[in-house]
Amino acid sequence: xxxxxxxxxxxxxxxxxxxxxxxxxxxxxxxxxxxxxxxxxxxxxxxxxxxxxxxxxxxxxxxxxxxxxxxxxxxxxxxxxxxxxxxxxxxxxxxxxxxxxxxxxxxxxxxxxxxxxxxxxxxxxxxxxxxxxxxxxxxxxxxxxxxxxxxxxxxxxxxxxxxxxxxxxxxxxxxxxxxxxxxxxxxxxxxxxxxxxxxxxxxxxxxxxxxxxxxxxxxxxxxxxxxxxxxxxxxxxxxxxxxxxxxxxxxxxxxxxxxxxxxxxxxxxxxxxxxxxxxxxxxxxxxxxxxxxxxxxxxxxxxxxxxxxxxxxxxxxxxxxxx
Amino acid sequence: xxxxxxxxxxxxxxxxxxxxxxxxxxxxxxxxxxxxxxxxxxxxxxxxxxxxxxxxxxxxxxxxxxxxxxxxxxxxxxxxxxxxxxxxxxxxxxxxxxxxxxxxxxxxxxxxxxxxxxxxxxxxxxxxxxxxxxxxxxxxxxxxxxxxxxxxxxxxxxxxxxxxxxxxxxxxxxxxxxxxxxxxxxxxxxxxxxxxxxxxxxxxxxxxxxxxxxxxxxxxxxxxxxxxxxxxxxxxxxxxxxxxxxxxxxxxxxxxxxxxxxxxxxxxxxxxxxxxxxxxxxxxxxxxxxxxxxxxxxxxxxxxxxxxxxxxxxxxxxxxxxxxxxxxxxxxxxxx
Numbered sequence: 001x002x003x004x005x006x007x008x009x010x011x012x013x014x015x016x017x018x019x020x021x022x023x024x025x026x027x028x029x030x031x032x033x034x035x036x037x038x039x040x041x042x043x044x045x046x047x048x049x050x051x052x053x054x055x056x057x058x059x060x061x062x063x064x065x066x067x068x069x070x071x072x073x074x075x076x077x078x079x080x081x082x083x084x085x086x087x088x089x090x091x092x093x094x095x096x097x098x099x100x101x102x103x104x105x106x107x108x109x110x111x112x113x114x115x116x117x118x119x120x121x122x123x124x125x126x127x128x129x130x131x132x133x134x135x136x137x138x139x140x141x142x143x144x145x146x147x148x149x150x151x152x153x154x155x156x157x158x159x160x161x162x163x164x165x166x167x168x169x170x171x172x173x174x175x176x177x178x179x180x181x182x183x184x185x186x187x188x189x190x191x192x193x194x195x196x197x198x199x200x201x202x203x204x205x206x207x208x209x210x211x212x213x214x215x216x217x218x219x220x221x222x223x224x225x226x227x228x229x230x231x232x233x234x235x236x237x238x239x240x241x242x243x244x245x246x247x248x249x250x251x252x253x254x255x256x257x258x259x260x261x262x263x264x265x266x267x268x269x270x271x272x273x274x275x276x277x278x279x280x281x282x283x284x285x286x287x288x289x290x291x292x293x294x295x296x297x298x299x300x301x302x303x304x305x306x307x308x309x310x311x312x313x314x315x316x317x318x319x320x321x322x323x
Numbered sequence: 324x325x326x327x328x329x330x331x332x333x334x335x336x337x338x339x340x341x342x343x344x345x346x347x348x349x350x351x352x353x354x355x356x357x358x359x360x361x362x363x364x365x366x367x368x369x370x371x372x373x374x375x376x377x378x379x380x381x382x383x384x385x386x387x388x389x390x391x392x393x394x395x396x397x398x399x400x401x402x403x404x405x406x407x408x409x410x411x412x413x414x415x416x417x418x419x420x421x422x423x424x425x426x427x428x429x430x431x432x433x434x435x436x437x438x439x440x441x442x443x444x445x446x447x448x449x450x451x452x453x454x455x456x457x458x459x460x461x462x463x464x465x466x467x468x469x470x471x472x473x474x475x476x477x478x479x480x481x482x483x484x485x486x487x488x489x490x491x492x493x494x495x496x497x498x499x500x501x502x503x504x505x506x507x508x509x510x511x512x513x514x515x516x517x518x519x520x521x522x523x524x525x526x527x528x529x530x531x532x533x534x535x536x537x538x539x540x541x542x543x544x545x546x547x548x549x550x551x552x553x554x555x556x557x558x559x560x561x562x563x564x565x566x567x568x569x570x571x572x573x574x575x576x577x578x579x580x581x582x583x584x585x586x587x588x589x590x591x592x593x594x595x596x597x598x599x600x601x602x603x604x605x606x607x608x609x610x611x612x613x614x615x616x617x618x619x620x621x622x623x624x625x626x627x628x629x630x631x632x633x634x635x636x637x638x639x640x641x642x643x644x645x646x647x648x649x650x651x652x653x654x655x656x657x658x659x
Binding site: 028036060061062066067070071074075079080082083084093094096100161163 | 580
C-alpha cells in the first residue's frame with residue numbers, strides 16, 4: 001500500500017521533471033518560506049511560481065512547518081542544493097540559524113537571495129529584497145500621531161514575537177514615527193500576538209480589562225489589526241480608537257475601506273518574488289550576481305488622509321493589494 | 324497460532340502455511356517499514372538523477388539525527404503504553420541551557436553537563452507523575468510541553484543564542500570521504516540505536532519494558548516492578564532528549580526557543596511508521612530508525628523530483644494513516 005502511494009507521488013514528480021526538469025536544461029530555482037499557511041507567504045510562492053514560468057524556469061517551493069523552524073529550513077536548503085538549483089530564495093525564520101547552510105550553498109556557486117527578512121549579517125546572502133520594516137513602522141506611527149490631531153496619546157502596541165527581527169524593526173519604526181520612547185507612559189499596554197488574529201483579539205481584550213482609556217493601537221500586521229478591531233468593537237470603542245497596521249493584503253485593504261481600522265502600510269511581496277526569480281535567471285544566463293539590498297517599497301493606504309503624509313486611497317489599494 | 328489444516332487438501336495446507344508465513348513477516352515489526360524504505364529509495368533513484376548520490380544520502384542521514392534520537396526515547400515510552408508530547412520542548416530547553424551558559428562564559432563542558440542534567444531531570448519528573456501518581460502520560464506530557472516551552476522562552480529572554488564552542492558543536496563535525504561528509508552525529512545516531520537494540524534484546528530490562536506495555540497486570544503478577552520500569556524508561560528518554568539537544572547544536576549552531584515545535588509529532592510519526600503499536604508492548608527500535616529515515620527520504624526525494632512541500636506533507640500524513648491501519652488490521656487478525 002505504501003509502495004503504491006510512493007510510486008504514485010514519485011511518478012507524478014517524474015512527469016513534472018520531464019516537462020520541466022534538468023533534462024530539458026531548465027533553470028531550477030528553490031524557494032524556502034517561513035510557513036505555508038500565512039497568506040503573505042502564499043502570495044510570495046504564487047508570484048515566484050508565475051515569474052519562474054514566464055522565464056521558462058522551474059520553481060521548487062518548500063517551507064518550514066512553523067515560524068522558527070530552523071531545522072526545517074536548513075533541511076529544505078540542503079535538499080535544494082542536492083537537487084542542483086541555480087539559486088535559492090529564502091525568507092529566514094531566524095537571522096543567524098541558517099548561516100552555515102547559506103555559506104555552503106554559495107560555496108557551491110548557488111546564488112542565495114533573502115526575501116522579506118534579512119539574515120544577520122545581511123552580507124551572508126548575495127542580496128536581500130525586502131520591505132524596509134523600520135520605514136513601514138514609521139509610516140504607521142506618523143499616521144497615527146497625525147490622526148490624534150494634538151490629543152495626548154494613549155497607545156496599545158501589539159507586536160509579533162519577542163525575538164523576531166521584523167517585529168523589532170516595525171516596533172522601533174513606530175516609536176520613531178509616533179515620536180515617543182519605548183518607556184513612555186503614553187504606552188498603556190503591550191502584548192506579543194505571534195502575528196495571528198486569535199491571540200491578538202484575546203490580548204486586546206485582556207489589555208482593555210486593565211484600562212479602556214485608549215485612543216491608538218499599533219499592530220504589527222493585518223491579522224493582528226483584525227483581532228484588535230474585533231475586541232474594540234465588542235467594547236463599543238470603535239469610534240474612540242484609531243488602529244493602524246502593516247501588510248496591504250486584499251483583506252486588509254477591504255478592512256480599511258469598511259472602517260475596521262484607519263490605515264495600513266502596504267508592502268509588495270510580489271515584487272520581492274519576481275525580482276528574486278529574475279535575478280536567479282539572470283545569474284544562470286550571464287553569471288552576473290544581483291546587488292545587495294533592495295527596498296521593495298511601502299505605501300500608506302487610507303481613506304482618511306492626513307496633512308503632510310502621502311497616501312493612497314483604498315481604490316488604489318484594492319488594485320495593488322496581494323493575497 | 325498455527326492454522327488447523329489437518330484433514331484438508333494438501334494444496335490448502337500449503338496455502339495456509341504460506342499465508343501464515345506472510346502474516347508472520349508482516350507482524351515482525353521492522354519488515355513493513357524496511358520494505359517501504361526500500362521501495363522509496365528505488366523509486367526516487369529511478370525518477371531523479373540527484374537522489375541517489377552519496378552526498379545526498381549522507382544529508383538524509385544528517386537530517387534524521389535529531390528527530391531520530393528524540394524518536395528513540397519516544398519509542399521506549401510508547402512501548403510501555405505511554406506517549407511523550409514534551410520531548411521536543413525538553414530538547415529545546417536543553418539547547419538553550421547549553422548555549423546560553425556557554426554564551427555567558429561558562430565552561431562548555433559544564434554547560435553541556437547541566438543541559439543533559441536538566442533534560443534527564445525533566446524525564447524524571449514526567450516519569451514520577453506517570454509511574455508513581457498514575458496520571459495519564461498524555462496529560463502529564465501535554466502539561467510539561469506547555470510549561471517547558473514557556474520556561475525555555477523565559478530562560479532564553481526570548482532570544483536565540485549562537486554557539487561557537489567546539490565541544491557543543493562536536494556532532495556537526497565529521498570526516499570527509501571524497502565528496503561525502505559523514506558527521507559524528509550520524510555515527511552517534513546509529514550507535515545509540517545499536518546500543519538500545521542490544522539492551523532491549525539482551526538484558527532483563529528489555530522484556531520488562533515490553534511486558535509493562537503489553538499487559539501491566541500480568542507483568543505485575545510475574546513479579547516485574549511495573550512502576551520502577553516505567554520510571555526508568557522516562558528517565559532514560561529524558562537523557563536521550565538531552566543528547567538530541569547536543570546533536571541539534573551540532574546541526575544548527577544556534578539555540579532558538581522557537582525551534583522544534585513539531586518535533587514531538589514528528590518523533591511519534593517516526594515511531595508509528597516504524598511499526599510500533601501506539602497501544603504499547605509491540606514494536607521495534609530498528610523500525611523507528613527506519614521510520615525516521617522514511618520521512619526524510621520522502622522529503623528529500625520529493626524535493627529532488629520538484630514537488631512542493633505541501634504535497635510532501637500529504638504523502639507523509641497518508642503514510643502514517645496507512646501504517647496505523649496496517650497495524651490495526653494485523654492486531655485484529657493476530658488476536659483471532
